[in-house]
Amino acid sequence: MRTEYYFRHGAGGNFSHDSLLRSCVAVSNMEERERVSETDRKETASNPELERDADPNVEEEGEDAETLDVCSEHFNPLRALYAPAAPPLPFPNIKCFNNVSDYESFLKGGRGRAKPENVEKKRRKAMKGVADPERIERLKKLMVNNPVAESEEGESSSSSQPRRRRKQKPLRNVLTRMPLCKGSPLGELYRCVQERIRVKVHIRTFKGLRGVCSGFVVAFDKFWNLAMVDVDETYREPLLGEAIYHEKALTVSRLFEKLRLQEDPGAAEVGEKQEKAGEPKETPEDRSDRPAESRGGGRTAEPGQSESAADKRDEGNVSQARRKYGKVHTRHINQLFVRGENVILINPQPL
Amino acid sequence: MVVNSIRERTIAENSMVVLLQGLQGEVTTVDLRNECTARGRVLNVDAFMNVRLEDVLYRDRQGRRTQLQDLFITGRNVRYVHIPDHVDIMETVQNQLAKIHRVRNFASEGGGRKEFSKKTK
Numbered sequence: 001m002r003t004e005y006y007f008r009h010g011a012g013g014n015f016s017h018d019s020l021l022r023s024c025v026a027v028s029n030m031e032e033r034e035r036v037s038e039t040d041r042k043e044t045a046s047n048p049e050l051e052r053d054a055d056p057n058v059e060e061e062g063e064d065a066e067t068l069d070v071c072s073e074h075f076n077p078l079r080a081l082y083a084p085a086a087p088p089l090p091f092p093n094i095k096c097f098n099n100v101s102d103y104e105s106f107l108k109g110g111r112g113r114a115k116p117e118n119v120e121k122k123r124r125k126a127m128k129g130v131a132d133p134e135r136i137e138r139l140k141k142l143m144v145n146n147p148v149a150e151s152e153e154g155e156s157s158s159s160s161q162p163r164r165r166r167k168q169k170p171l172r173n174v175l176t177r178m179p180l181c182k183g184s185p186l187g188e189l190y191r192c193v194q195e196r197i198r199v200k201v202h203i204r205t206f207k208g209l210r211g212v213c214s215g216f217v218v219a220f221d222k223f224w225n226l227a228m229v230d231v232d233e234t235y236r237e238p239l240l241g242e243a244i245y246h247e248k249a250l251t252v253s254r255l256f257e258k259l260r261l262q263e264d265p266g267a268a269e270v271g272e273k274q275e276k277a278g279e280p281k282e283t284p285e286d287r288s289d290r291p292a293e294s295r296g297g298g299r300t301a302e303p304g305q306s307e308s309a310a311d312k313r314d315e316g317n318v319s320q321a322r323r324k325y326g327k328v329h330t331r332h333i334n335q336l337f338v339r340g341e342n343v344i345l346i347n348p349q350p351l
Numbered sequence: 352m353v354v355n356s357i358r359e360r361t362i363a364e365n366s367m368v369v370l371l372q373g374l375q376g377e378v379t380t381v382d383l384r385n386e387c388t389a390r391g392r393v394l395n396v397d398a399f400m401n402v403r404l405e406d407v408l409y410r411d412r413q414g415r416r417t418q419l420q421d422l423f424i425t426g427r428n429v430r431y432v433h434i435p436d437h438v439d440i441m442e443t444v445q446n447q448l449a450k451i452h453r454v455r456n457f458a459s460e461g462g463g464r465k466e467f468s469k470k471t472k
Contacts, residue, residue: 171452172364172365173364173365173369173448173451174364174365174366174367174369174444174448175444175445175448177365203430206384218440218441219367219370219440219441219444220367221365221366221367222365222366223366223367225366225367225368226367227367227370227434227440229440237386237412238386333431333433334434334436335433335434335435335436335438335440336431336432336433336434337367337370337371337431337432337433337434338430338431339400339426339429339430339431339432341427342384342430342431
């Protein structure tokens, strides 16, 4: 009884004074006090409940639950706020917010706005402990004595630890530079490399066209140096001396025309007509006249020059079987490297 | 095996000269700008495509053959280099690039030889 008394007065502020007087009170007293306070609280708690139960009796029965039910139409928020216990929630583990704007910013993604980099950071943080297969593959490649490692990496991974740190710089060599050209004419050439499109490469002589190389490009660089395979070269060695001034510039069509005429002397007349028709101006044309003349000989003759004429007739002079001067030749080369300086243009062949 | 100058190494690494450098030791034909051809064993190719050949059969425009022990061709005078059939272009380029890569990293890791004795895997 005495303890009860003290408790009630303790609420009023005299507690400290009393506790000094009762400082020598045994622990059991304090325990009792606590036990009493518990029962006290229960008593006080039960009172409003009784009151509460009394209230709805005034109102209609059955509405009580509805007014406190958050999901119902008759939910009374003011009532729920003053209710001693929290209203029953359909989702007990629900996140609690302090106000509406709190809820709004939560919807938008937490502390900052949901920028893509923040989202990415969050995702990565969440995935921190989880093993990333891509990362594992990368690390595997750098490992020594790993059969998976490629030749390049394998050779350079003798001390992989410092290498890995240094390897931040992207690798740049002729092969990596090939795809970088996208968007430029060399990018178009790279497309031909990738799609294995046959190309015609026009090769130059000191002045004008030498011939055409038809093949597949395997690799190239910024100087237009080409590595080609399966090359068919059609070319004519440049004329010497006076001939250069007298003859019409060699073009691709003329080149192949000459080749055709060489191979098939009978077609010379037809060819000549075609050529004449194709050309608007009627300049004294050595080249086109000669095929008609040399029909029997089967070779494109030269404009009259003593030196070349002598060379032509005098085949026994040179040790090997000499190629006739001014002829168009064809040859096949399996793998060829072309220096870029000699390239006039590259023509991907129609698909 | 690889050139000593960093500048040359970088030039070579970023151009197709590496393919020709990979042909060192092979017997090839080099077609020149002046319509001559030289067939011989490639001793050395530098970043500017200067080629050194040995045991060369040099054929001039007229077709005359000449035997030469040593021939140096300026890079600018090269038109074609015939690549032997048994050589794989991509593989050769990749091997050459790997060698350059190795040499570069070997030098840059401070001490070269020291690395191998001290460091463990």
